[in-house]
Amino acid sequence: MVSVCPGCRRAIPGDSVYCPYCGRGIKPSAWSTHVSVAGALLIVATAASLIFLILSIQALLNIYSWYPPLVAQTWIVYDQMLTIFTFTGSLFGVFAAIFSLTRRSYRWAMTFAVLCTISGGNAWIISLILPHSNVVQSFLYYFLPLLAPSMIGTILIFFRKAEFNDNSKK
Numbered sequence: 001m002v003s004v005c006p007g008c009r010r011a012i013p014g015d016s017v018y019c020p021y022c023g024r025g026i027k028p029s030a031w032s033t034h035v036s037v038a039g040a041l042l043i044v045a046t047a048a049s050l051i052f053l054i055l056s057i058q059a060l061l062n063i064y065s066w067y068p069p070l071v072a073q074t075w076i077v078y079d080q081m082l083t084i085f086t087f088t089g090s091l092f093g094v095f096a097a098i099f100s101l102t103r104r105s106y107r108w109a110m111t112f113a114v115l116c117t118i119s120g121g122n123a124w125i126i127s128l129i130l131p132h133s134n135v136v137q138s139f140l141y142y143f144l145p146l147l148a149p150s151m152i153g154t155i156l157i158f159f160r161k162a163e164f165n166d167n168s169k170k
Contacts, residue, residue: 006165024162034156035163038113039101041153045116046093048145052123053086074131081126089119089146096150100157106164113154120146 003014007024017027025032059079063072096112099105127133127142 007162022162032160032163035100035103035160038153038156038160039097041149041156042093042097042100042113042116045120045146045150045153046090046097048149049086049090049093049116049120049123052142052146053083053090056083056086078126078130082123085119085123085126086146089116089123089150092116092119093150096153096157100153103164106157106161109157109164110154113150113157117147117150117154120150123147 002011003016003026004010005012005019005022005024005026007019008022010019010021012019012021012026018025056079059066060076060083063076063079066072067075092112092115096109096116099109099112103109124138124142124147127138128135
């Protein structure tokens with residue numbers, strides 16, 4: 001039985017695990033674990049973004065009961081930005097994880113992974129410029145859960161374009 005490689009569109013034997021012409025993995029057993037690990041890391045970044053989203057919404061709702069009005073007016077801008085960046089990070093992270101784990105579209109997986117990484121980076125930057133910020137706490141509480149997993153996942157996806165189903169357009 002002869003089939004067609006989705007990467008180079010050449011005829012290949014039906015029992016091929018890899019395309020003999022372009023080297024693309026045809027069967028799921030040929031896929032590397034890199035894209036699966038990237039999807040798992042994006043799920044971690046998404047879960048962390050959701051946790052921070054809930055905490056920042058709670059902070060926005062209670063900020064005037066926690067602080068005096070002048071202090072609250074200073075902090076509310078940072079809490080609003082954290083809420084926006086954690087919301088976008090969780091939204092983009094979900095889509096990046098779905099596209100990378102299903103290996104449907106390399107372009108969309110990379111787009112959402114990069115946007116998730118940018119959102120995590122923006123949240124980390126906001127944590128660095130908060131009043132009374134601490135570099136060590138910012139690194140532990142924002143960089144490691146929000147930025148590092150999405151950045152590593154994006155890098156892992158970047159080098160595995162051949163594993164995605166839309167590889168016909170090189």
